Amino acid sequence: MTKYSQLDAVRLLATVPHPCGYLPEREATTVFVDPQTPIDQRLYSRLSELGFRRSGEYLYRPQCARCQACVPARIPVALFVPDRKQRRCWRRNRDLDIFHVDCVDTDEHYELYARYIERRHRDGEMYPPSREQYRSFLGGAWGTTRYVEVRARGRLVAVAVTDLLSAGLSAIYTFFDPDEERRSLGSYCILYQIEWARRLGLSSLYLGYWIEECQKMAYKTQYHPTELLRENRWALKKP
Structure with missing residues (x-):
């Protein structure tokens, strides 16, 4: 099956309009891939190129009637050049050890996640945290x-x-010790994933949606250059 026939077979469902979680006084509508659709890496990758994002086992994309503020963003890793602040962050964390593991369903991992949500995202949809x-x-x-x-x-x-x-990595989520603010661990993890993608010979690191009017999303365009998907075309963000 070609990637085009795969896409032809994808059935999309839409939510009813609901309050936007990022911009106050706006309504949002989300389309998502029918959960019954068989997904593999190739189809997932193609949908990511079209601006879809994963949350759990769902692939979704904002499709709001009166708003196009959510813009998919990715870093072309071969072109990325860290700025002074990012270089300092990398040097400051040279003492850290990195491990790739198969599972994070342990008390140690969950307790870190719960502390992160409770301290950093009490106003978000994931508060209060739960193991489920x-x-x-x-x-x-x-x-x-x-x-x-x-x-x-x-x-x-x-x-x-x-x-x-x-052809890339997708940064799904990062959580970290809220007491280690000086380390800028969120930035460090993005820098690590950029280097990881380079080592694997991949072209991009996908960062999800950037919203210009939302301060929480500002970090996504602080890695230069950044590509944005507008009108079904990826292009470098203008300075």
Whole structure:
């Protein structure tokens, strides 16, 4: 089956309009791939190129009637050049150890996640955290998911959940020790995933949706250059 016939077979479902989680006083509509659709890495990768994103076992894309604020973003890793702040972040964390693991369904991992949500995202949809929500949100999907542990002298300080696509990596979610603010662990994990993609010979690191009016999303265009998907075409963001 070609990638085009695969896409022809994909059935999309849509939510009813609901309050936007990012921009106040706006309504959002989300389309998502029918959960009965067989997904493999090739189809998942193709849908990512078209602006879809994974949450748990769902592939979705915003499709709002009166708003196009959610713009898919990715980093072309071969072109990426870290700025001074990012170079300092990388040097500051040279003492950290990185491990790739198959599972993060342990008390150690969940406790770090719960502390992160409770301290950093009390106003978000994932608060309050629960073990069931943790498993459904960050569990592996279609054999593509990899987990990156970041440890300081053996102590777990961050986890990056990453999906391996045909031509890139997709940064699904990162959580970290909220007491380690000086390390800028969120930035460090993105920098690590950029280098990881380079080592694998992949072209891009997908970062999900960027919203210009949402301050929480500003970090996604701080890695230069950034590509944005507009009108079904990826193009470098203008300075």
